[in-house]
Amino acid sequence: MLKLMIVEDEELLRMGLVTCVDWADLGYEIIGEAGDGEKALKLVEQNPPDVIITDIKMPRLNGIDMAEKLKADYPGIRIVVISGYDEFEYARRALKMGVSEYILKPINLEQLKKTVVELRMEIEEERKKDREFMELKSMRYEDMQALRQQMYTKLLLQKCSVEELGDYIGRLGEPVLDRYYGAGILAIEGFPVISMECDYLHVIDMDRSLEDFVNRTLKGLYGEDGQNGLTVLRANAGERILCICGESPGEVKQEGRRVREAFGTFNEETGPVELFFGTISRGLEGLHQSYLNVRKDSEVRFMKSLAAPDSSGSAFSSFDLPEFDKENLFFEIKSGSPQGIEDALRELQDTLSGRQVLSYMQLVLIITNLYGECIRLPEEAGGNAEEILGDPRQYYQRILEKKKRNDMIEELGRACFLIHAYFEKISGSRYKGIMERAAQYVEEHYSEEGLSMGDVAAYAHVSVSYLGMIIKNETGQTFIEYLTGIRIEKAKYFLKHTNMKNYEVAIACGYATPSYFSTVFKGMCGMTPSEYRNG
Numbered sequence: 001m002l003k004l005m006i007v008e009d010e011e012l013l014r015m016g017l018v019t020c021v022d023w024a025d026l027g028y029e030i031i032g033e034a035g036d037g038e039k040a041l042k043l044v045e046q047n048p049p050d051v052i053i054t055d056i057k058m059p060r061l062n063g064i065d066m067a068e069k070l071k072a073d074y075p076g077i078r079i080v081v082i083s084g085y086d087e088f089e090y091a092r093r094a095l096k097m098g099v100s101e102y103i104l105k106p107i108n109l110e111q112l113k114k115t116v117v118e119l120r121m122e123i124e125e126e127r128k129k130d131r132e133f134m135e136l137k138s139m140r141y142e143d144m145q146a147l148r149q150q151m152y153t154k155l156l157l158q159k160c161s162v163e164e165l166g167d168y169i170g171r172l173g174e175p176v177l178d179r180y181y182g183a184g185i186l187a188i189e190g191f192p193v194i195s196m197e198c199d200y201l202h203v204i205d206m207d208r209s210l211e212d213f214v215n216r217t218l219k220g221l222y223g224e225d226g227q228n229g230l231t232v233l234r235a236n237a238g239e240r241i242l243c244i245c246g247e248s249p250g251e252v253k254q255e256g257r258r259v260r261e262a263f264g265t266f267n268e269e270t271g272p273v274e275l276f277f278g279t280i281s282r283g284l285e286g287l288h289q290s291y292l293n294v295r296k297d298s299e300v301r302f303m304k305s306l307a308a309p310d311s312s313g314s315a316f317s318s319f320d321l322p323e324f325d326k327e328n329l330f331f332e333i334k335s336g337s338p339q340g341i342e343d344a345l346r347e348l349q350d351t352l353s354g355r356q357v358l359s360y361m362q363l364v365l366i367i368t369n370l371y372g373e374c375i376r377l378p379e380e381a382g383g384n385a386e387e388i389l390g391d392p393r394q395y396y397q398r399i400l401e402k403k404k405r406n407d408m409i410e411e412l413g414r415a416c417f418l419i420h421a422y423f424e425k426i427s428g429s430r431y432k433g434i435m436e437r438a439a440q441y442v443e444e445h446y447s448e449e450g451l452s453m454g455d456v457a458a459y460a461h462v463s464v465s466y467l468g469m470i471i472k473n474e475t476g477q478t479f480i481e482y483l484t485g486i487r488i489e490k491a492k493y494f495l496k497h498t499n500m501k502n503y504e505v506a507i508a509c510g511y512a513t514p515s516y517f518s519t520v521f522k523g524m525c526g527m528t529p530s531e532y533r534n535g
Contacts, residue, residue: 001029002120003047007040007054007063008033008082017053017107026113027120037061041069048074051100051119053112056083067099078119082107147172148231152243155284156183156291157235162284176245181287182252182280184242185298186214186263189272191238207237213273214240221262229255242275243287249280324351326370333377333420335469341420345413352405367408368399374416380463381426388422389415434460435474438467446486449510453479488524491517495533502529 004023008014014033023030031047034040038061040054052070054063067079078100101115151168154160162177169176188210214232222230229251233241242259246252256277263275278294281287324347332340348370352363375385375392385392395415402408437460445451456479457467471479487509494505506517521529 002027002051002123003031003049004028004116005031005040005043005049005052006033007035007037007052007058007066009035009055009058011035013055013107021109021113026117028116035059037063037066040066044070044074044077049077050123051078051080051116053080053082053116056081078123080112080115080119144172145231148243149233151176152231152241152287153233155288156233156241156243162288165284177283179245179247180249180252180280180282181246181284181290182244182256182277183287183291183294184244184256184259184275184277185235185239185294186242186273186275187239187298189274203237210238210240210273217262221258230259241291242277243291245287252280323354324348326373329370329416330374330377331469333374333416334380334423334466335473336420338417338420341413341416345409345416349406349409363405363408364400367412368396371396371399371412371415374412374419377419378422380466381423382461383422383426385419388418432474434462434467434470437461438471442483442486446483446490447508447510449512451483451510484520484524487511488521491521491529492525492532495529505529 001024006014006017008017014035018030018033028051031049032040032043034043036058037054040052041061044052054066056063058066063081067081070077070079080101080103081099082103082105084105100119103112103115147168151165151172154168155162155165188206191206211234218230218232229245231243231245233243235241244252244255244259246255260275260277263273276294276298278290278292278297281289325344329341329344329348332344352366375389375395378384378388389395392415395411398411399408402411438456441456441459442451445455453464453467457464460467462470468479471477471482475482477485491505491509494500494508500508502518503514506512506514509517511517511520518528521527521532525532527535
């Protein structure tokens, strides 16, 4: 509701204006009425209205003088002046000073209603534009930084491609693809090992201390204006990712030095901290590569500090076990059986038993890294770990709490069985639907030489590995075998029912050369294309 005030010295007319119009229906609420201009000004001071309907001739202070005072102190108030035919000079003066509307007596209520409705629409449109302007204005440093944080998080932590970030790039309105980037990792020194001796609340407290330390340091470095070239992401507890953006490699390098000097090497609340930077590259792809570079470097440094040589003299250099076929475990989770999962986990136990794993932290990293890959499997089918496990961190916390290898693997198995149940639940009709979309796409594009499983998976909205599993389940074939079968069946049709030459059939079926087509055809049919046509 807009606020309306009526100022009229004739009480009968004033009461008529108040009571004879359904103001609420017009979008107004009457907040006051006055018999002269002086009283009206006092009411306005207490509660300024949006619109004032006023007579011109009034005792003490007339409507025109009142309007002049209001325009000086309250320029946003719309004023509708009521006047008789014999008050032309007043009317001209009123229009000259910017009164919104001028209505002659005797008052036509329909004209009055139309006037105030038009004023309401004008005010609402003006306020809408003001809101839009303020919203744009409010997208200052904090909002732009939040947008950058979201974009960098999707790129670095959620593994989105640069093409998938088009909406963020457009909203930022910056030449992000032409700038130079460097990524760094700031972490509490030895945090993974330290956290093993802490409970969950203590871990949160240490991470909060790191957050406070980062905020204080950046405020001291950049002041209240903020750091336009630096964006901080929270990846894991006890560490932060620093993304530096600049117009040149030198600018990024210089900013990196400033940041390194500002953070130093020690924080009273968290203890020693370490900061590593990756390579400097151009474009968002460069930022992603810089992050991969510094992430690998930090993992190698950490693993070297923990690694214990085995009987062959080698040491763990990554979180994976090369001897363990984790893809087999993933296959059993997605399309195998509970027994298959148990067998794969038993194989994991045997593999770990066969290695001289002397570091407890190594064991934790190996198993939790495997857990991290397992909980990402539902994404291949359009799901997510939260809808299956609730809070995946709870399972991770349980793994951390275990002190024995078998107990850790048992906790990993609980998550594996739940994810397997999810894949079983969505199989059947979902498999059929995906297979139908894949078959349709292959039917329409089999003639394209470069047709790949990636193209088909993108059309079916699933991952390549998940599509391969479905094709195998539904047809008993690999994707290449399935595609080759389709092409050869099409070739048979062309050879039998058309006069196309062999090389034309080859091209129509997605083969660049007749010789390769002939080889594939003979391998599938036991005869050459010419022999098949003649037969």
